[in-house]
Amino acid sequence: MKSVLQGFALLFNFKVIVVIMLSSIYGLFVGAMPGLTATMAAALLIPFTFFMDPVPALVSVVTMSAMAIFAGDIPAALIRIPGTPSSAAYTQDSFELTKQGKAEMVLGVDVFFSCLGGLLGAVILMTSAPILAEFAMTFTTFEYFWLAAMGLSATVMVSAGSQIKGALSMFLGLFLSTVGVDITLGFPRFTFGSVELLNGVNFIPAMIGLFGVSEVIRSVMGGELAYPITRVRTGHIFRGMWGLLRKYQVNFWRSGMIGTFIGILPGAGADIAAWVAYAASKRFSKEPEKYGKGSIEAIIDSGTANNSCLAGDWVPALVFGIPGDSITAIVIGVLFMKGLRPGPMIFEQQPEILYAVYMAFILANLLMIPFGWLAIKCSSQMLRVPRNILMPGILMFCIVGSFAINNTVFDVGIMLLMGIAGYFLEDNGFPVAPVVLGLVLGPLVEKNFMMSVIKADWNLAQFFTRTGSAVLCILTIIIWFFPLYMALLQKVKKSGKSSK
């Protein structure tokens, strides 16, 4: 109890409050602008949080992501374009309902259920993390190897689109993580004589390039200048929300669980959570014909899931140091750079970091109600910001952010190259998030593997005979067969339908 109070005390100092306010505004803005994703927002936030103490830095990221995932719902409803990928699953339904004159209700559902979903996720995070941390104390390098391998597998298997391309993206990230001095002998790899590369490809400019610069390049090449939106009544968005909660209770709990669980699964983020919740919702709904044509049930389910997923993402991140999604991957990457290793140790040695995260989730989701309401009021102004002003501004943040980390223009060069690479990759169907996950998990996988084999004197059997390792190994293999399982399910469904 004392530590919980300590946690609160951490949050209620002036600097942290200012950080929360600014991060909320930032998250709401980025979330509401189509084309700017929550991951990109996190990437651009890092140069600022890098120079802050850990508590305000983490609070900033948590608040920003919670607001951004909610705010992506706003343009989905108003102009049929999702503000972030996590709102894509129910954009159609949201917009259809707006066309039917029910925009108020949609937006109210967005705010209300995002908030509740986030709170549910936070509660699960706070209760499950310490339990898992106890467990994690027994983990050695063998188990961590399998965990990292599981994270890599999940990243590939659940990535949207072609898994081959997702895998290749990830390999690219893994390869980039090998640049620099190696873990076993200190031997320089792929540095081609460059002194700067001895420390490896600097994670932050690489990430800013991949997510920020590539998006700027894409944006200036085409697309809308600004989004014309029709004014919509937003006076009483909260009317009827409790009624909807009572009516769709089961949906709420189910989707909250789905979302949090997908968050806990390493590598799977809010967009996946929204899609899975949507599919489950349709499957169990009493009105499946409405899906795609304006089902408020779909919005409730997916809107809950994508926000609850955010808290779930922090479970593996805090307990094992394995990212739950690309945002936590970015956070972990930065924490590593600062010498902070997330893992069971922080539960004992630095619990203030945990409490900062827990409290930030609670506070951010509570603030979502008033802030979300404000954001909705201002949405038409926000969406009118022209891209030819916005994109150069973002580019400038990218450049300065990349430079500021190490005070070297070499990093800006990395940012540039990764920006170009990221653009071409995404243009051709290669997802970019696995690159970051590879970049962050690569050192984990290699280090734990090498340490394990050296300890065991190259007796590889140990990877399978230790109980913890065996369990994780089986889980990893199950994940590999996930797409096959899905394909089989499809076939069974199809043959089932045709025989009726």
Added chain:
Amino acid sequence: MRKNDLIFGIIFVVLGIFIFTQTFFYPSLDKGHPGPGLFPNLLAILFIIFGAILILKARKPSDAGEEEAPPPAHGKVANAFFVLGIIVVYVAVVDIVGFLLTSAVLLFVLMFKLGAPALRSAISSICITLFINIMFLKILRVPLPPGILGW
């Protein structure tokens, strides 16, 4: 899309081969066990295998049921090059001219080139530059290049 898949497949296979050439001379651990070369070699193999799969898939006609997302707009390629050029110019010039001036001017140029009206570009670029300046220099205390003019 198909042709590009083929190109990418080839690129990845070549990358895998390239990695092998580099790791050939990496030292081993004692008793001949693989050391620094292990992980890169594994990745090289994966690049070659998956790159080859990509090449094979690219040469087959479209499978039924495989959905391709529509290719995004490629209208103004010149803009993209302009953005890249701005970054290069920024890097070249910022140490000489200093952060404030370089940022404000290049921001203005980019906004204007992208079609924003001159006055709006000017005001926005100055505001954004000042905002970044305050955030980094004053609040976070991160050094930004001063340049010959001293600011």
